[in-house]
Amino acid sequence: MKSFLTRNVVLIVIMALAAALRFYQLGQNPPSLFVDEVSNGYNAYSILKTGRDEYGNFLPLVVRSFGDYNPPLSAYLLIPSIAAFGLNEIGVRFPSALLGTLTVLTTYFLAFKLLGKKKIALLSSFLLAISPWHLQFSRYDHEANFMVFFGVLGVTLFLNCSKNLRVLVASTVLFGLALNSYQGAKIWIPILMATVFLFYHKEILSFKYKLISPFIILFLFCLPIILNFKTSLIRGQSVGILAQKNPLETFITGYLAHYNPNFLFISGDSTGRHSIPGMGELYVFEAPLVILGLLFLIGQKTMGPKFILAWLLVAAIPPATATPTPHALRGLSVIPIWSIIAACGAYVILSSKIKDNFKKGITVALILIASYNIITYFHLYYIHYPKEKALDWSDGYKEMIQTVDNIKDDYSSIAISTYYGHPYIFTLFYSKYDPAKYQSQSADKTKFAKFEFFGPSWKKTKPGKALVITPPWQAHPDNVLKQIYSINGDLRFTISQTQI
Amino acid sequence: MKIILIIIFSAIILVQANPSLPICNVNTAKQAIPPRIFYEQTIDGKDQNILLTRFLHNKIGIYASEFGKCYANVFDPNFIYHLLGAIGLVTWFYFVYLIAKRRLYPIIAILAVLPMLPFLKFSPLPILLIYKLFAIIGLAFLLSKPK
Numbered sequence: 191m192k193s194f195l196t197r198n199v200v201l202i203v204i205m206a207l208a209a210a211l212r213f214y215q216l217g218q219n220p221p222s223l224f225v226d227e228v229s230n231g232y233n234a235y236s237i238l239k240t241g242r243d244e245y246g247n248f249l250p251l252v253v254r255s256f257g258d259y260n261p262p263l264s265a266y267l268l269i270p271s272i273a274a275f276g277l278n279e280i281g282v283r284f285p286s287a288l289l290g291t292l293t294v295l296t297t298y299f300l301a302f303k304l305l306g307k308k309k310i311a312l313l314s315s316f317l318l319a320i321s322p323w324h325l326q327f328s329r330y331d332h333e334a335n336f337m338v339f340f341g342v343l344g345v346t347l348f349l350n351c352s353k354n355l356r357v358l359v360a361s362t363v364l365f366g367l368a369l370n371s372y373q374g375a376k377i378w379i380p381i382l383m384a385t386v387f388l389f390y391h392k393e394i395l396s397f398k399y400k401l402i403s404p405f406i407i408l409f410l411f412c413l414p415i416i417l418n419f420k421t422s423l424i425r426g427q428s429v430g431i432l433a434q435k436n437p438l439e440t441f442i443t444g445y446l447a448h449y450n451p452n453f454l455f456i457s458g459d460s461t462g463r464h465s466i467p468g469m470g471e472l473y474v475f476e477a478p479l480v481i482l483g484l485l486f487l488i489g490q491k492t493m494g495p496k497f498i499l500a501w502l503l504v505a506a507i508p509p510a511t512a513t514p515t516p517h518a519l520r521g522l523s524v525i526p527i528w529s530i531i532a533a534c535g536a537y538v539i540l541s542s543k544i545k546d547n548f549k550k551g552i553t554v555a556l557i558l559i560a561s562y563n564i565i566t567y568f569h570l571y572y573i574h575y576p577k578e579k580a581l582d583w584s585d586g587y588k589e590m591i592q593t594v595d596n597i598k599d600d601y602s603s604i605a606i607s608t609y610y611g612h613p614y615i616f617t618l619f620y621s622k623y624d625p626a627k628y629q630s631q632s633a634d635k636t637k638f639a640k641f642e643f644f645g646p647s648w649k650k651t652k653p654g655k656a657l658v659i660t661p662p663w664q665a666h667p668d669n670v671l672k673q674i675y676s677i678n679g680d681l682r683f684t685i686s687q688t689q690i
Numbered sequence: 691m692k693i694i695l696i697i698i699f700s701a702i703i704l705v706q707a708n709p710s711l712p713i714c715n716v717n718t719a720k721q722a723i724p725p726r727i728f729y730e731q732t733i734d735g736k737d738q739n740i741l742l743t744r745f746l747h748n749k750i751g752i753y754a755s756e757f758g759k760c761y762a763n764v765f766d767p768n769f770i771y772h773l774l775g776a777i778g779l780v781t782w783f784y785f786v787y788l789i790a791k792r793r794l795y796p797i798i799a800i801l802a803v804l805p806m807l808p809f810l811k812f813s814p815l816p817i818l819l820i821y822k823l824f825a826i827i828g829l830a831f832l833l834s835k836p837k
Binding site: 442443446449451455474485489565569573574577 | 733738746751765766767768779787790791
């Protein structure tokens with residue numbers, strides 16, 4: 191045990207760092223739960239309590255959410271976490287942070303297997319542990335993060351199967367899980383598996399007739415998609431490039447956009463939830479490392495480096511089939527590869543035969559730039575981001591619902607504006623409304639119990655006092671009970687009551 | 691046959707329309723500094739340590755970031771694609787790979803310095819021409835590569 195610890199002390203430190211960065215203030219930053227997290231969380235809570243989702247479907251194989259039909263894995267992964275921590279921010283985000291941390295470990299093994307160098311593997315896992323791109327998606331509940339973990343672990347196990355059928359089966363199970371984790375996985379996982387087959391078909395075909403068991407497993411994991419084929423296509427139809435004027439041109443420009451240095455190192459994704467304003471998806475100091483790493487990998491003759499480069503090239507295909515581009519979320523599957531490439535670049539510098547003083551100079555300069563980059567990133571993430579992007583995270587809903595929940599018994603009806611989107615799910619989530627009661631009334635999203643959700647205007651239909659919750663610009667009764675402010679000081683909700 | 695292919699593809703690369711780069715130069719970088727400093731320091735707020743605010747939100751950092759944006763524009767794969775077409779894009783990358791592999795430092799230096807032209811408000815035309823030349827040379831090397 192002691193020798194294991196001393197041999198792997200650096201990896202253990204990296205893992206501790208990865209965990210600390212993913213779990214620290216997990217419930218507070220990002221500042222609130224986004225609507226998809228809330229929906230996923232409530233559906234997991236509903237399945238936990240009743241075995242059915244919010245629509246009353248028993249152990250669903252697709253989870254319906256706002257007209258979309260999502261793969262089920264994410265909701266099921268949340269169940270133990272919500273059972274342990276309750277229906278709150280930690281309960282919803284814990285699985286993502288945990289699997290994000292484990293992706294760092296998996297990347298270590300992947301890099302080691304592909305390149306056979308412990309230094310590169312350690313550097314890869316370190317760069318992934320501090321990666322702004324990976325941290326962003328490991329700190330909130332998003333299925334793409336699960337897909338990355340299961341996909342990377344699936345490949346890593348496959349590379350280690352060396353004619354062991356059990357390991358191959360385990361790898362297939364992981365690919366199957368990844369396939370059922372995220373909409374984009376329906377494109378990415380087949381591409382990843384095809385790439386694996388292209389490079390390692392001799393090893394795969396050497397299993398001969400034994401391949402039947404992985405095939406059956408894979409088929410079983412495809413069943414949720416096959417059985418719900420029509421609904422599986424809905425998301426693709428709404429964001430896919432086929433609706434564009436020139437799909438091929440859109441695909442090519444979208445594909446190339448994911449390799450734009452501005453996207454990677456300077457500006458990042460423009461969607462508020464996908465990156466930090468003022469930061470690229472990777473650190474600026476990684477730019478020279480990526481160039482050196484690419485040259486190092488291109489120069490290698492073995493299979494591993496070629497496989498890494500192929501992964502890099504195919505990873506932008508799924509995000510390019512949808513708009514807008516570049517898209518940090520849909521392109522998340524490439525993130526371990528960027529870390530491995532940058533790690534190769536760092537390895538090239540550390541092992542180069544250039545003059546010692548010159549090498550020291552380059553290393554010191556890189557460390558100084560890296561330190562400045564990293565400090566800036568954490569400052570932007572913890573100080574700026576919650577203030578700048580509070581609106582993107584549906585900030586204000588929690589305080590509003592909790593306020594309403596405390597006084598709701600005094601009113602005959604409670605009307606909430608739909609201006610900020612889907613207030614019903616926030617009401618269910620933050621009031622921990624009994625899922626068994628809700629399932630019977632889930633067809634009508636404009637009301638449940640004494641809650642009513644309205645658009646431009648609301649008309650009173652029941653006798654007695656009513657509570658009206660509006661955004662600041664919307665007309666409301668004169669008697670204002672409370673105003674809810676966002677973390678950045680913006681007024682989000684006005685809670686007022688009617689006289690009678 | 692190879693020569694004919696090189697001539698045809700070179701012609702295709704040459705006749706591609708010249709896309710314009712986003713306006714990004716020393717002036718736009720300077721203009722970006724005051725609003726960005728004001729915005730970033732305001733978000734930091736009064737309670738933030740003033741030294742930390744100055745360290746993280748200063749003229750040098752913002753100028754460097756704006757310079758980075760302008761510099762990266764010249765290496766945007768979409769810019770290169772619209773300038774050279776799909777084949778030209780591949781052969782351009784092949785040429786860059788060759789000069790890096792063979793350590794042709796003078797050409798690498800040219801490639802590294804080229805993005806300075808539009809940043810310093812010179813015409814970007816040399817970039818367009820040199821990129822086309824690189825793509826054609828890359829094409830010639832790629833097609834004449836022994837099997």
